[in-house]
Amino acid sequence: MNSQGSNNSEHIVNPRQTPRPQPALGRAIRELRQKQGATLETLAEEAGITLNMLSLIERGEGNPTWATITGIATALGVPVSTLAKAAETLEDRD
Numbered sequence: 001m002n003s004q005g006s007n008n009s010e011h012i013v014n015p016r017q018t019p020r021p022q023p024a025l026g027r028a029i030r031e032l033r034q035k036q037g038a039t040l041e042t043l044a045e046e047a048g049i050t051l052n053m054l055s056l057i058e059r060g061e062g063n064p065t066w067a068t069i070t071g072i073a074t075a076l077g078v079p080v081s082t083l084a085k086a087a088e089t090l091e092d093r094d
Contacts, residue, residue, distance in 0.1 A: 023060025025069075028086035030058040032076050046075035 033043050044054040048071045056062035057072075064072070073080045 022063055024087040024090040026058045026060040027090050028083055029072055043075055047071040
């Protein structure tokens with residue numbers, strides 16, 4: 001609470017959801033995951049994140065940290081640059 005007793009929680013952004021979504025990155029991750037035949041559950045576990053977090057990212061509702069992206073890329077067996085290029089290609093299509 002601030003000195004006037006009001007709560008500033010309305011200014012706190014949920015770390016799992018963001019006003020700056022990354023829909024192309026999420027679609028790129030989903031496409032690579034599906035191409036490899038991996039489930040959401042398997043990829044989330046291998047990436048060290050929750051199923052909910054991966055689902056938010058794939059739906060374009062999450063703004064993952066660098067560590068999360070690195071974990072997802074590693075779990076998919078691709079460099080982060082592959083995810084970035086795939087996302088950029090999808091953005092160009094939109």
